[in-house]
Amino acid sequence: xxxxxxxxxxxxxxxxxxxxxxxxxxxxxxxxxxxxxxxxxxxxxxxxxxxxxxxxxxxxxxxxxxxxxxxxxxxxxxxxxxxxxxxxxxxxxxxxxxxxxxxxxxxxxxxxxxxxxxxxxxxxxxxxxxxxxxxxxxxxxxxxxxxxxxxxxxxxxxxxxxxxxxxxxxxxxxxxxxxxxxxxxxxxxxxxxxxxxxxxxxxxxxxxxxxxxxxxxxxxxxxxxxxxxxxxxxxxxxxxxxxxxxxxxxxxxxxxxxxxxxxxxxxxxxxxxxxxxxxxxxxxxxxxxxxxxxxxxxxxxxxxxxxxxxxxxx
Numbered sequence: 001x002x003x004x005x006x007x008x009x010x011x012x013x014x015x016x017x018x019x020x021x022x023x024x025x026x027x028x029x030x031x032x033x034x035x036x037x038x039x040x041x042x043x044x045x046x047x048x049x050x051x052x053x054x055x056x057x058x059x060x061x062x063x064x065x066x067x068x069x070x071x072x073x074x075x076x077x078x079x080x081x082x083x084x085x086x087x088x089x090x091x092x093x094x095x096x097x098x099x100x101x102x103x104x105x106x107x108x109x110x111x112x113x114x115x116x117x118x119x120x121x122x123x124x125x126x127x128x129x130x131x132x133x134x135x136x137x138x139x140x141x142x143x144x145x146x147x148x149x150x151x152x153x154x155x156x157x158x159x160x161x162x163x164x165x166x167x168x169x170x171x172x173x174x175x176x177x178x179x180x181x182x183x184x185x186x187x188x189x190x191x192x193x194x195x196x197x198x199x200x201x202x203x204x205x206x207x208x209x210x211x212x213x214x215x216x217x218x219x220x221x222x223x224x225x226x227x228x229x230x231x232x233x234x235x236x237x238x239x240x241x242x243x244x245x246x247x248x249x250x251x252x253x254x255x256x257x258x259x260x261x262x263x264x265x266x267x268x269x270x271x272x273x274x275x276x277x278x279x280x281x282x283x284x285x286x287x288x289x290x291x292x293x294x295x296x297x298x299x300x301x302x303x304x305x306x307x308x309x310x311x312x313x314x
Contacts, residue, residue: 024186024258031246031254031261031268036201038241040208040277044313045148051313054105055080056098058127061113061156066287067306071109073291074310079105083130095133102139106313107150110157112221112285123182123224124159131164137172144170144278150309151279152206155222158182158271158281167281168233168242170274180229180272182283186264190223194297195262197270197284198248203241204277205312209304215252217299218284225263225283227270237272245271245282280305 013022053071057064057080068078081101084090102108116126131140143149153161159182165173168180175181185191198215199207210216229237237243247268249260254268261268263283271282289301 021187022258024264026258027256027264029256031256033254034200034238034243034246034267035213036203036238036241036243037212038201038203040203040205042205042277042312046313048106048313050075050077051106051310052076052104053078053107053109054101055109055111056101056127057082057111058113058115058130059083059085060115060117061111063111063113063154063285063287066285067109067111067154070287070290070306071107071310074306075314076107076306076310095130095135098130099135099139102136102143105143105149106147107152107309108140108143110151110153110160111287112155112157115156115160118224124156124161124163127156127160128163131160132172140166140172149278150205150312152305152309153279153281154285154287155220155225155283158283159224161279161281166279167272167274168237170276170279178230178233180227180233182224183226183228184224185222185226185262187258187262190221191225191262192219192221193262194218194294195220195270195284196248196250196260196299197245198252199244199303200246201241201244201273204244204273204280206273206277206280206305206308207244207303208308208312213252215248215300216303217289217294217297217301218286218303219288219294220262220284222263222283225265227263227265227272227283229266229269234267240275241277242273242275243269243271244273244280245269245284
């Protein structure tokens with residue numbers, strides 16, 4: 001007897017498909033493959049034996065230990081600082097402490113999680129509201145453009161960077177109708193799985209240790225990961241080399257197939273940078289798979305992002 005595997009899978013999923021759908025209506029347009037040859041032009045101004053990494057921890061953050069371990073393994077010194085908000089005086093104390101850490105850090109890393117339960121009105125807004133504080137806003141600008149600093153945001157951190165405007169604009173600004181955003185997955189629920197992503201630009205120092213076009217298998221875990229951008233701004237980002245990574249299928253092509261682009265992001269965009277590449281935001285949890293884990297799943301796992309960030313300052 002011979003049985004078709006795809007038919008078996010369909011029969012297995014069919015009884016609960018209406019209750020817990022695994023498919024959505026897909027975009028009719030074909031996702032475009034993006035590839036930029038724009039080189040990285042950033043060079044460090046000051047050398048550090050042990051670069052300092054500031055990791056802000058908000059109510060709901062859950063990836064601080066993973067990213068701290070990744071940066072420490074790469075040779076950095078990490079400082080995880082909890083933002084306290086139980087009392088009004090705690091908020092000011094936390095802002096003052098964040099300010100001190102930003103002044104002393106070479107890298108700011110905003111980790112993943114679900115800050116304040118993804119409220120108010122969507123993911124990353126609580127984090128963004130904190131960093132819009134005038135004191136912190138000025139220090140972040142100084143960190144980037146006077147102190148030669150870098151910023152990384154993964155998942156919830158990426159959502160916050162987009163809400164702040166740090167990606168793709170490279171500065172904290174108010175969002176408007178033309179700003180990109182990250183919103184609910186097309187399937188309408190949380191997705192947790194491994195995905196295939198491709199490095200489509202090496203303009204950022206965060207990708208200095210991988211090859212252009214190299215593909216990696218990394219985990220995702222989010223409910224609001226669908227990247228939305230208007231065509232005019234997307235074209236500008238492509239020309240600038242700011243679209244860093246895309247979700248791809250088994251043939252290495254960008255797609256709207258939910259099996260490979262799990263949140264329905266426009267043109268399969270998974271990660272973007274600021275105009276100069278100092279700031280990287282991405283949805284995939286690179287910190288969860290850079291070590292020898294998920295060995296039963298094929299594919300490269302280590303994007304060497306953390307090593308690249310630390311070595312930038314050495």
